[in-house]
Amino acid sequence: MKMQxxxxxxxxxxxxxxxxxxxxxxxxxxxxxxxRAEQPxxxxxxxxxxxxxxxxDGKLDLERIAGVILSVKPDIVALQEVDQRxxxxxxxxxxxELARLTGMQVAFGANIPLQGGHYGNAxxxxxxxxxxxxRLLPNRNNGEQRGVLSSTLKVPGLGExxxxxxxxxxxRGDDGERIAxxxxxxxxxxxxxxxxxxxxxxxxxxxxxxxxxxxxKMWTRANDQPLPTIPVAExxxxxxxxxxxxxxxxxxxxxxxxxxxxxxxxxxxxxVLEYVGGE
Numbered sequence: 001m002k003m004q005x006x007x008x009x010x011x012x013x014x015x016x017x018x019x020x021x022x023x024x025x026x027x028x029x030x031x032x033x034x035x036r037a038e039q040p041x042x043x044x045x046x047x048x049x050x051x052x053x054x055x056x057d058g059k060l061d062l063e064r065i066a067g068v069i070l071s072v073k074p075d076i077v078a079l080q081e082v083d084q085r086x087x088x089x090x091x092x093x094x095x096x097e098l099a100r101l102t103g104m105q106v107a108f109g110a111n112i113p114l115q116g117g118h119y120g121n122a123x124x125x126x127x128x129x130x131x132x133x134x135r136l137l138p139n140r141n142n143g144e145q146r147g148v149l150s151s152t153l154k155v156p157g158l159g160e161x162x163x164x165x166x167x168x169x170x171x172r173g174d175d176g177e178r179i180a181x182x183x184x185x186x187x188x189x190x191x192x193x194x195x196x197x198x199x200x201x202x203x204x205x206x207x208x209x210x211x212x213x214x215x216x217k218m219w220t221r222a223n224d225q226p227l228p229t230i231p232v233a234e235x236x237x238x239x240x241x242x243x244x245x246x247x248x249x250x251x252x253x254x255x256x257x258x259x260x261x262x263x264x265x266x267x268x269x270x271x272v273l274e275y276v277g278g279e
Contacts, residue, residue, distance in 0.1 A: 040251070040276050041155070041157040041274065042272060043273050043275065044073060044076070044270065044272050045075065045272075047077075047241065047270075047271075048079055048080070049202045049264060050065050050079055050080070050266075051265045052086070053089060055263045062094060065098070065263055069098070069102055072270050074270065075126045076124070078123050079121060079124070082108065082120060082122040084108060085116060085117030085118070086119060087115035088115055104125055105125045105129045106122060106123070106124050106129075107125075107129050107149060108121075108122045109134030109149030109166075110147075111134070111147040112145045121148075121167060123151060125151075127155045127156075127162075129151050133151075134147050134149050135150065135184075137167070137169075137180075137184055139177065140177040143170055143172060148167040149165070150164070150188065151164050158196060163198070164197075164198050164199075164200075165188070165199045166199075167203075169182070169211065171204045175209065175211060178203070178210075178211040179214060182214040186215070186218045196246075196275055198273075199242075201241065202239060202240050203215075204239050205239060206226065206237055207221070215241075219245050220244055221243050222241070222252050222255045223252075223271075227269060229266050230265070231265075232261050232264065240269050242255070242271040244273060249275060249276060250276065251273065252272075253272040254272040255270070255271045256270055
């Protein structure tokens with residue numbers, strides 16, 4: 001009996017030693033294994049001139065606009081030509097209604113009074129909009145008053161707030177007002193700031209123009225080569241753009257113009273951007 005007891009004790013000690021050895025090996029392997037790098041923050045940014053939701057078919061259809069937006073599952077949307085309670089768009093508060101239809105937060109910047117309401121730019125965000133401010137841009141020769149809507153977004157994964165600017169510049173042949181507006185927008189940005197910042201809008205000008213060259217001093221375009229957004233039926237010119245800064249903190253994953261030729265007189269442009277934080 002004593003011999004059997006000793007043998008049982010030895011077996012228990014051996015098994016305990018094996019388990020301790022295996023546990024130690026697991027701990028060593030876990031310590032030696034590299035930590036999995038966190039995935040970079042990826043943002044889907046849409047820019048869309050919605051023509052107050054009136055399509056080229058003459059139909060006023062805000063739900064159709066919301067459907068176009070939702071079709072690409074954006075995180076952030078910059079909108080131009082948005083009505084708020086204007087008679088021509090059935091006195092609907094389009095920013096509020098788009099927020100409801102998309103389930104996103106909204107900010108609106110009124111640039112001109114229109115038919116009992118207002119008209120301007122808006123932005124939708126899947127993230128909290130912590131503050132926003134609308135600034136009127138230079139106006140020359142009694143043109144349509146333009147503005148830039150600036151907001152701060154609280155985006156999980158960013159060490160500091162994301163700044164988003166949305167705008168719509170003058171459409172006339174003389175580019176004097178567009179140039180002045182681009183300079184005014186650049187002056188809103190501290191050139192030395194490393195805050196992640198996006199700018200999107202209908203610039204009413206093309207790559208290589210003086211307007212876009214002014215932006216190039218402070219911003220990086222999501223696409224180098226033109227991606228036409230107008231005329232909507234068969235686009236030949238890109239005047240709608242998404243830009244970012246600081247240059248080295250962002251990586252462009254994809255940029256495309258949506259194949260939508262009815263809901264508005266512009267095609268929307270989508271950029272998928274990764275924030276890499278200067279890596």
